[in-house]
Structures are given as structure tokens and as C-alpha cells.
Amino acid sequence: MKAIRRFTVRPVLPEPLRPLSDLARNLRWSWHTETRELFQAVDPDGWVAAGGDPVRLLGTVPSRRLAELADDRRFLRRLTEASDDLDDYLNGSRWYQKQNDEGAELPRAVAYFSPEFGVTAALPQYSGGLGILAGDHLKAASDLGLPLIGVGLLYRHGYFRQSLSRDGWQQEHYPVLDPNELPVSLLREPDGTPTQVVLALPGGRSLRAHIWQAQVGRVPLLMLDSDVEENAASERDVTDRLYGGGSEHRLLQEMLLGIGGVRAVRAYCRLTGHAEPEVFHTNEGHAGFLGLERIRELGSQGLEFDAALESVRAGTVFTTHTPVPAGIDRFDRELVAHHFGDQGELPGLDVGRILQLGMETYPGGEPNLFNMAVMGLRLAQRANGVSTLHGAVSRSMFAGLWPGFDPEEVPITSITNGVHAPTWVAPEVIRLGARQIGLSRTEEALSVGDSQRWDTVADIADTDIWDLRRTLRQQLVQEVRERLRASWRQRGAGEAELGWVDDVLDPGVLTIGFARRVPSYKRLTLMLRDRDRLMELLLHPTRPIQIVVAGKAHPADDGGKRLVQELVRFTDDPRVRHRIVFLPDYGMRMAQKLYPGCDVWLNNPLRPLEACGTSGMKAALNGCLNLSVLDGWWDEWFEPDFGWAIPTADGAATDDDRRDELEANALYDLIEQHVAPRFYDRGPGGLPDRWIEMVRQTLVTLGPKLLAGRMVREYVERLYAPAAHAHRSLDPDAARELALWKARVRTAWPQVAVDHVEALTPTAVNGTAELGATLALRVRVALGALAPDDVEVQAVAGRVDPDDAIGEARTFPLKPTGGPDLEGRWVYEGPLALDRTGPFGYTVRILPAHRLLATHADLGLVAVPSETTGEAAGVLLR
Template sequence: MKAIRRFTVRTVLPEPLRQLEELVLNLRWSWHHETLDLFRAVDPALWKAVHHDPVRLLGEVAPERLAQLAGDRRFLRRLQDTAEDLREYLTAPRWYQSRADGPACIAYFSPEYGITAALPQYSGGLGILAGDHLKTASDLGVPILGVGLLYRHGYFSQSLSPDGWQLERYPPIDPNGLPLTLLRERDGTPVRVAIGLPKGNELHAQVWVVRVGRVPQLLLDSDVEDNDQAARDVTDRLYGGGGDHRLLQEMLLGIGGVRAIRAYCRITGHPAPEVFHTNEGHAGFLGLERIRELVSEDGLSFDEALEATRAGTVFTTHTPVPAGIDRFPRDLIGRYFGGANEEEQVPVDRILALGSEDYPGGDRTVFNMAVMGMRLAQRVNGVSELHGEVSREMFGGLWGGFDTAEVPVGSITNGVHAGTWVAREVLEFTARELPSVMESGRGWEGVRAVSEAEIWRMRGLLRRRLVLDARRRLRESWRQRGASEAEVSWIDDALDPGVLTIGFARRVPSYKRLTLMMSDPDRLRAILLDPDRPVQIVIAGKAHPADEGGKRLIQDIVRFADSEDVRHRIVFLPDYDMALGQLMVQGCDVWMNNPLRPLEACGTSGMKAALNGGLNLSIRDGWWDEWYDGQNGWAIPSADGLASPDRRDELEAAALYELIEDHVSVTFYDRDSADLPRRWLEMVKHTIATLGPKVLATRMLRDYVEDLYTPAAESERAMVADKFAGARTLAAWKQRVRRAWPHVAVEHVESNGEESPQVGARLTVRVVVNLGGLDPDDVAVEIAYGRVDDADALVDPTHLELEEAESAENGRRRYTGEVPLGRSGAFGYSVRVVPSHPLLSGRAEMGLVALPPAPQGMTNGDLR
């Protein structure tokens, strides 16, 4: 008989072992090897059986073993030392505490978090990045407060059918069997937050608290008795359902998340957030809740509350693929935020305007969550330099009139958490050979002096570990697919610890091109089976349950890998998760990535491989476009711009094969008399020395603190000071500027010395501007100048603000300035008028610009 309900009965630990629970309930153990060693010592065989899950370990360990440990003085001493080490980690000042100007708290919202395989609340790169963000914040002492949802089934577990088709299973999750605690009021009752629904209904949620080192994380859970079954299922699974279900998840995350923060801070005395960071558009509704609070509690108007909210909000976009952005029908938004459910403080027409694609090429029928997120944030960033460029192009319509390069979307390139992704042996080796790297993050160049034999020994150890675990996983998969014991005997010799090992693991949308390596199956076979320079490939990845095309790609690769002649050289390992990801980035010699450029926002797996001594073989997309230097791996040439996708795949696959055959494998197998691949190891050292300080999440988070969080906190403080005087002033000013802007015009431009200018001369420019009733302090009149292309477009122009010279007739103003002619060749200039206010984050914030009528005001000449 099958149980109708599953729950976890927690162990009551003997008093001497109570500190074990303290250690289990703080997820620092997920990246702290000494704590993991302590858990392993509780029961080594059981630790392996529960897949290194300490909650399950304590739930299943025999009472007799606990009694034995309670009397083991050596174990108790070790337990005491580990607990004291955690307390010191949680309280001692760290990097952030040496700063004086940062925000007291940053609220970080994400729909998923990849912190540990024991807490399966992630599906891919977005969640893994969010998990690394929290862990690094803990290590650096950055006061982040994480917010997300608790999915009762998490993401799916993947297996394969006999013919290689992806099968999904959603194993139930009992929160009581996870390292969580329920947020309770001081009288012990569970905290409840609620959001309004149509027809006077409400969606209720309880709040679970996760401790990620120093960082508290709040996870909202709708599976409570106050809800009907449909409402209880809102948080049933990550990215499950569509339409209403997805919208309810995002309303709960954004609106409910802010309310959970308020409850948590009220109960615990935790500082209220000054900055709110929206990790992708899924949590964008948090801005609406903050506006509602300011209107209802502080008496601000909607526009005033909008300015106060924007000032302290950071929005990070993670996708360069329009299909990856959540869009809802406008009438669906109207149904949930309008009618009887409409709140007076947040009118539905204002909500719809925030998510409207009301720019050239936009779809007027949809509500765009990323667009709303950007309109509710004063600071927006992509996750690599190339992704920043792509995002400025994608969302440029929000700042119409400005060149793409001036669209206020910056970039902070992602990084990875070393404690999570770097093999323990590598960390210990680094601590021994390069202590300055571990202590201060400096001294990476010292790796060039490290013994190559020692690096090669370590790489062999990690490769062997991957091979052994891959065999175990492969055997389990074949048995699940119905194979008999006799049919899996070949797996004992699958893969080879001495063979060049290439890894490929990621989600399986079409643009990541899982099967590009199979474009020419015969050539791939020849590479795998080369008698002198064999290659083996380890592959993993999940397709979204609704993505039939992605599932077909997996089936294609599995069928090829099932072929008897190559199955010992190429394997697909199902159920890709953090644990498998760690083994692969640590054990593979080469990390392969071949997306359609420029559709990879960042792609951090290759960073993890690099920190473990692996080399990258990748299309120049995401972070690799930024940091590839010709010596730290290989760049697959991309055939950008080809109209035929098949032809592009054909060309790029041919380039991939050639690189593997003539460069990668040749370098790997070129050995000296000591059987060491000297050139390969030189590349490994160069990779670690040059990429090490760049790819770490500590660099990433410092960039967020210095470039985004601290400026956002300063803007927020300027808005709220003196009873929100800044927000009130800026909102009124923006309204006045928007009303007047249609009448602002550049009416006349002239300059002297254009006939035969020479390098070193200065060009005097005079401009007459009609300010349309605005004051001179409301605007900046600028000249943009520099090199021009064949179409007279300015290339990377320099901007110079002109000075007001005098008033002209009929309220017009004269401006003048001098342009230095510092280079020869084709040169040009133009002028513009833009809004100017000390509380704006930049010239383009309002998307307003007045330009001279063409062709007047444009001049170019050949400077000699």
C-alpha cells in the first residue's frame, strides 16, 4: 500500500551532540570540508548512502551509534571545535565590515537558488548563480537577505526510457526533512503572509528560513491549510505550469517576498533593506508592493513612491533570448490587479504601463516582466560585457532617442564560488603552495612556479574520480532503462582515466546546441576512437519538461552514445544536478561550450573548470568572449550573420572537429621523457594565473557592492531624507519636464573654422535652444564629437556640456563651447539637449533627448 502523505520524523539528539543540529541548520557545511568530514565521521557508510545529506544522516543514524558518539571524547572535542569555528565565521568582521558607506541590508530576490543538491530549488544557471551570490556574500560579510519560493517538488529528477527519451519525476519534498526552520511570531505561531486575488480571495504562504552562512534566506511556501488546493499548489514545482499559475508564483515571490521581509525584520530586529536586487524579471512585482507601502504608509503619491522605489532598486537581466523573458497577456494582469482586487494606491493602469512594450517593435498585447523590472530600477546590468551590449540592443526602445551605446544597461560579469566548485585537493594544494591566494586573493602568478608533475598528478586523480563515478551513474541508468546485469558488464571498462576527457553539461534549449558535436557522426567516431590520440566525452543536461525539441536532442545524443563501438568513449549521464556538475568541472580536462553566439548571457561552467585546472574550448560568447586570450584554451570560430542555420552549424562543427583533432588532442598527448604534456601544463598554469582572480564570485560581488549597491543606497537615502523630500522633488520635476519636452528644440547650430581645420585646433560651436518653458538648470546642452563612419554616424563620440552664453529673444537660450580637434581623418559633431537633475542616475534615465533637425547642425570634414 502506498502512503498518502510523506513526512520526516526528526531525531532527538543526545545533549552532548546538540551542536550537530546547529551545524546542520547552517548551509555553510555545503562548502566547508571540515564540517563535512565531521558528518562523515558520524557514520561513514550511512553518509555515503544518503548522498552526503546531513539532515538525512541524522534522521537515519542508529540510536546506538548516537549513544556511542555521545561518549566519544575525541568526537565531542572535534564537534566543539567545528561549532566554535562556525560561530567565529558568523560573527568576525570580514571584507564588507571595513567599508563605511555600504547599505545596511540588501534584499536579493530570485525564483531559484542552487546552494546544495540536498536543497533542490534550482534548475540551471540562474539558480546556481544566485546560490553562489549568497555564499559569497556570506564569505565577504555583505549583508544580503535572500528571498525566494520553496517548491514542494523542486525541479524534476531525470531518467531515460529504453529508447533514450527523457522521463521526468517530481519527488516530493518535506520541508521538515530539509535544513530549514519555520519563521514564527514571538508567541510561537507561524508567520503568514497573504496577497490579494480576484473575487476577494487571498493567497496565503508561510515562510521558511534558511541559513546560508551569515546570510538569511526566506522561502515562501503556499502549501498551508488557509489555501484551497489550487492555491496550495502555487509553489508545487519550479517553473511549473503557465499562465495564471506562473503569474501567481511571481506575485507571491515579489509582493509576498516584500511582506515576508517586513515580518522577518520586525520579529528578529534585522535591519530593513536599503537596496532591493531583482535577479531577473520573475520578482519584478516587488516594486509594486514597495510603491503600495510608500503610498499607504508614508502618504506619497504614486509618482513620488515610484522615484523612491527606483532609487534603491537594482535589476539584473540574465537572458539575451527574448523567449526567455516572462510575458503575460495584458488582460491577465488586468484581471489579477484590477477590478475588485485593484488597490487604490497602485492603479491597474499604472501597473500595465510599467510592463508595456510601448516602443517601436514592441508587442502591445503583452505585459513584459523584464520591461517592468527595468522601469522600476534605477540601475540595470547584464552578466558579461557582451551580454551588456546585447541587452542594450534588446531593450534600447525603453530609452528611445539615445544611441545603443548610451542605453543605461551596464554589465557585471558573473563569477563562481570557489568553495563550492573547486575540488578539495585543489583548495588544499593552493593553501599549501600559494597561501597568499587563499588569504588575500593575491599572488595568482605564483602558480607558474608550481611543480608541473604535481599539477598533472592532481589532474589525473580528479579525472579518475569522474570516470569511476560516471561508471556508477551509467550502470544505474542502464538498469533503470531495463538492461540486465549481463548487458551492463561493458561499463566496467567505460571511459579511461588516462584519456583526454571533454565535458559538456548544461540545460538543453536549442541555442546551446547539444548535438553540434554530432553534425558529422563519422568524424566524431574517428576522433573518439583515434588509436594514438583517443578522446572521451562526458555529457549531461536536462530539457524543460515541455520542450519536445530539447528532449529529441537528448535522445539523439543518447542513441549515438549507446552504439557499441563508441559507448566506452562517449556517455550521457542523466539527472544533471550540482553534485554531478561538481564532479564534471573538476574531472574534465576540457570544457566544451558551443552556443549560438551571442545567445549565451555568461555561462559560468567554464569558469569552474578553469579554477580546477581545465581548459576551455568554446564559442566566443558570454564570459569567454571577454577573457579568452589565445593561451587559456581554444576559441571555436563562429559564423555570425549567416542566414542559413544549417550552414552555420556545419561550419562551426567543422571548426570544432579541427580544433580537437589538430590542437587539443595533439597538445594533450605531446609528452616529454617524464610523460608530462609540458605545453598543456603551461596553458593550465597560464589559465589559473590569469583567469583565477577574474572568475571568482568574490570579484563579482565586490563589483556589485562598489558599482551598484553602494550608489543605489546613496540614491535611496537622498530620496527618503527629510520625509521623502528628494522623491517628492524629483517626481514633480519629472512631471514638469515631460510636459514641456515636446516644445524643447535645437533651433540653430553654427561653428567657425570648418573650412580647413588642422589637428590641434579648436572648433567653436554656438547653439540656440528653445527650452519650451524649462529653466536652464533643467537641461544640459551637449555636443557629441569624434570620428564618423561612411554614413556620417559618430563612432564612440565624446560628449562635452556647452555653457550658457546669454538669453536670446522669445525665451531662447544661446550656448557655446570649444571642441578640440585631437585627431586627423573624418570628423563630425552633433548637439543635443537632455534633462539634467542631480538626483538622476544619468543623462538617459528619462529617455528624453532633443536633437537638431537633419541635416542642420551636422558637419564633418577631413582634419589634417
């Protein structure tokens, strides 16, 4: 018989063991080795059976065992130490508090919204890199003491579990998650009733959601759950699974995340006394509707839409993670309109104004689609990509929102992702560091990123580094064999036919890892391009390689599933199955063994479609070397001292098939001629001295850069603190002033023009000028109804290409020389320094200017000379 309802009966902890409950409920255990080891000591077999989840473990420990532990003085001593350590972690002064004490103007609180969070495998609310990055962001914020609130959704099925059929086809399973069995607690009102947020739906319906809270160190993570009895069946299913359902389903998820998420934050702050956020950070466009809810809030306080929009923009940060338009959620405009206005949510806001925020009103845009990233950018005064290269790609991709500006001037900066080292660095690596500089200093170096402490890796003996790498590889081999045996049993194999699994992989062989999602641009099967050559590398008599592969295709992506099947069928070949394996159900628990155990991390996406590629970062922090296309973070930080760059064939004349052939051959050549020889060549002491030196350089040089602590500090200093300052500066009166000024400028801009440009000093003799000379410019401009205080007139100068396009441009402000002439024109003058040799050119432009603008490009307005205006021309410097 099948139960109609399930719940968990937990044992009552004896009084001396009560701190175990607090330790289990704070997810700091997921990155704190000593706490995990304490729980493992409670019941070693139960710990394995619980998948390393303390909440599940405590739900299964026999009462007899609990009584034994309550009388075990050694265990109680360890428990007291762990409890005191957590208390010190939660309440001690950290980086943020020290910065505040030194007078830094930091935000009082930040709200961080993401559709997924990968904090721990015990809370499976993630699908891939976006969620793992979000989880690492919360953990690093906690380590730094940043008062941040995470906001997401609680998916009752999470993301799918992956298995394989007998013929290698991906199969999906969606196990039901009971929040009562997860490390979360329900947010409740003072009378004990669950706190709810409510969204209005068309037809008089409502979407209600409870708020579950996970505690990630010092950071609360609020997750909205629509599986509420008061909801109708369709509404209960809104948060059923991550990235599932059709367009309306996704739209409702994103409305709940954005609009409901803001309401959840308000409820949490009301109930706990937490500081109200000054900055709202949306991690990708999925949560973009949060800006609309904040506009509604300000409107209820008497602020007009345009002024409220300016106030909201000032305190909003938007991070884009996708380098391709296809990766952005877009909805039919009629579907969006149907869910807003008087018949739906946000009835006080004009539906037309809502639609304007997300419409692709630029050349090449789809006029009937509502673009969540476009809305995110229009609702945020500050935006960023997640690596230097991705920032440049994003500026080009969204340049249409700022017409008249070159892509490099589009106001999207970049902060390169980092990873949370205490989560991803193997305990053996941490222990090696602790032997060198002590445990507390090692933990601080991993969390904050003190480069001087990373320099101490240079003093670690070669034998210690090589012994560590060998140990980690041996652990991976054991892990792979266990997972591979389980996978084959799921595929229908009997134990009698699986004896070969005991010989899969060799702890002494160069091990290459490749694990990630399986969209086509990541090219899972590039390694199979020349199968005979790959076999030669795998089976080389003296320098063999072995490869561990993992990854999930989206359930709706049959193309990705075919790639998985193609790879699996190759790994099933008896000739090579001991040298190359595919492990199904890639997730955090697998990754924490995979990254440390590999010698080389392979990444071969289509450049520049990898926004960052943080898996290679996690591997590098364990002493694994990267072998990658120059994309994402590797394009930014690659050096031959600690890895290899796969050459790319990016030229427009190269078709896709030829490109893949060239790049696959380059990959094979690198492995055969450089990577494998470096691993197997031994020095006088029998060690691969040059390989060990590359491992050392990886840790010393890359280590501090790759940390999420460095990343979050950059967010605080470059985005959060300026956003908080802008938010404070834009009180209602200032917001109205800015909104009215923008409206006046937009109305007057068609009459703004550059009439004439001339040089007051000779520009050149025969078209050349001397380096170091100064050119005096005079410009005559029409400002229409605007005044000089409303604009800035600039000279823009730099080297020019054969088409006279200015590169490496510098700007020089010009000043008005007096009042307007009889025709109402203004004259501006100023010097232009000729500071670079070679083909050189300049032009002039007029930009809106106001003390409250974050950037001159804010309005997307610029006036430049026409082809018949004056003499803005290039000169050759010598």
C-alpha cells in the same frame, strides 16, 4: 498500504553532540570541506545513503552510534573545532565590516530576490544557471560579510528529476519534498504560530504562504510556501513546482515572489531585528512586482504614486540574464489587470499605472503584453547584464525604452558573473593550494580573490599539477561508470548485459565535458554534425578523446528532448559507447565531480546568445581548459595561453545549416590539430609540459577574475552602494521634487528644439582640419517652458562611418551665454576638441538634467538637430 501522512522521527542528540544540529542547519557545510568530513565520520555508509545531506544523516543515525560518538574524545575535539570555526565565521569581521570601518558608504542591508536558488543538492530549488548563480551570490555575500537577505519560493516538487526511456527519450519525475526533511526552519511569531504573508486574489479569495528560512552562512534565505491548509487547492499548488503551469499559475508565482517576498522581508526584520534593506535586487524579471509592493507601502505613508515610484527606483537594482526576448516572462495585459486593483492585490494603486510599467510601448513591441523585464527596468534606476558582451546585447535589445539614444548609451551596465570557488573547487585542489600557502590563505584566496595569492600557483611543481589532474580524471571515470550503470538499470537493462560499463572511459584519455540546459541555442548536438569525423576523434589510435555529456530539456520542450534522444542514441552505439556517455539528471552533485574531472570544457552556443556561461568558470577553477565560442565571459577574458576559441560564422548571409556546418568543422579541426596534440605531446620528463603550463595560466590569470567574491564586491561598489546613497538622498520631499520636475519636463519637451548650429572658427580647408585644433561652437536652442537649469546642451563628437553615424563618441558640455533673446531662444557656446584623426563628425543635443537623476537617459528624452538645422557636419582630420 499507503500512509496518509508522513513525518520524520529524529533521534535526540546526546548533549555533547548538540553542536551537530547547528552545523547541519547552516548550509555553510555545503562549501566547507572540514564540516562535511566531520559528518561523514559520523556514519560513512549513512552519509552516502543520505546523499551527503547532514540533516537526512542525523535523522537516520542509530542511537547506539550516537552514544559511541558522545564518548569519542577525538571526534568531540573535531566537533568543537568545527563549531568554533562556524562561530568565528558567523561573527568575525570580514570584508564588508572592514570597508565600513574605513568609512565606505555601504548599504545597511540588501534584499536579493530570485525565482530559484541553487545552494546545495540537499535543497533542490533550482533548474540551471540562474539558480546556481543566485546560490553563489548568497554564499559570496556571506563570505564577504555583506548583510543580505535572499528571497525565493519553496517548491514542493522542486525541479524535475530526469531519467531516460529504453529508446533514450527524456522522462520527468517530480519527487515530493517535505520541508521538515530539508535544512530549513519555519519562521514563527513570538507565540509560536507560523508567520504568514497573504495576497488578495480576485473574487474575494486569498493566497496565503508560510516562510521557510534556510541559513546560508551569514545570509538568511526566505522561501515562501503556498502549501498551507487555509488555502484552497488551486492556491496550495501555486508553489508546487519550478517553472511549471500555465500563464496564470506563473503570474501568481511571480506575484507571491515579488509582493509576498517584500512582506516576508518585513516580517523577518520585525521578528529578528535584522536591518531593513535599503537596496532591493531583482535577479531577472520574475520578482519585478516587488517594486509595486514598495510603492504601495510608501503610498500608505502618504506618498503619491509618482513620488513613491522615484523613491523605489532609487533603491532598486535589476539584473537581466537573457539575451533573447523569448526568454522573458510576458503576460496578457487583461490577465494582469484582473489580478490587481480594487478586486485583487494592491487595491490602492491605479491598475492603469501598473500596466504602463510593463507594457511594450516602443517600436516592435506587442501592445497587449505585459513584459516582466520591461517592468523590472522601469522600476530600477540601475540595471546590468552579466558579461560585457551580454551588457551590449541587452542595451540593443531594450534600446526601445530609451528612444533617441544610441544603444551604447542605454543605461544598462554589466557585471560579469562569478562562481563560488569553495563550492565548486575540488577538495584535492584546495589541499594542493594549502600545501603551497596554507589552508586559511587558500580559503581566503578562493573567497575574496587576492590575485597575489593566486600567483603562487606558478611555484607549484609540474608533477604535482599533473598528478592532481590525473587523480581528478580517475575520480570522474569512477563516477561516470556508477551513474551510467544506474541509468541503464533505470532504462530496463539487466546486470548481466552491463559488463561493458566497467570499461567506459579511460583515466589516461583526454576528457571533454559538456553539460548545461538543452535549449536549441546551446547546440547540444553540434558535435554530431559529422558523425564519422567524431568517431575518428573518439577512436584515434594514438590521440583519442572521450566526452561526458549531461543536460536537461525543459519538460514542455519536445525539440530539446529530441536533441537529448539524438545524442543518447549515438552514445548507445557499441562502437563508441566506451568513449562518449550521456549522464541523466544533471545537477549540483554531479557537477561537483564533472567540472574537476574534465580536461577540456566545451561550450558551443549560438553567439551572442550565451549571457555568461558559468559552467566553464567552474571547470577552469579546477584546472580544466576551455574550448568555447567567443560568447559570454569567454569573449571577455579568452587568451590563447589558457584555452581555445571556436571560430564562428555570424554573417547575415550564412544560413543556419551552413553556419552549423562551418562551426562544427572548426570544432573538429581545433580538437584534432591543437587540443589533442597539446594533451598527448610529452616533454623530456614524460609530462605534457605545454598542457600543464596552460593549466597553470588558467589558474593564475583567470582564477581571481572568475570568483563570485569579485562579482559581489563589484555589485556592492558599483550598484548597491550608489543605490543606497540614492535611496537615502530621496527622502519624501526630494522624491516629490523629482517626480514633479519629471512631469514638468515631459509636458514641456515637445517645445524643446535645436534651432541652429554654427562653428565660430573655421572648421577646415577643403573639408579637413588639423589634429589638436579646437572648434568653437555656437548653438541656438528653444527650451519652451524649461530653463537652462532643467537641461544640458552637449556637443557629441567622434569618428564617423560612411553613413555619418558617430562611433566612439565623446560629449562636450556647452554653456549658455546669457538670457533668452526676443524670440525666447537661448544661445549656448563651447569648445570642441578635434582629438582624433580620420573621418570625424559632430552633432548637438539637448538632454534633461537634474541633480537627482542617475543618468541623462533616465527619462528617455533627447532633442537633436533636424536635417535643416545649421551645419552639424563631418570633417576629415589629418
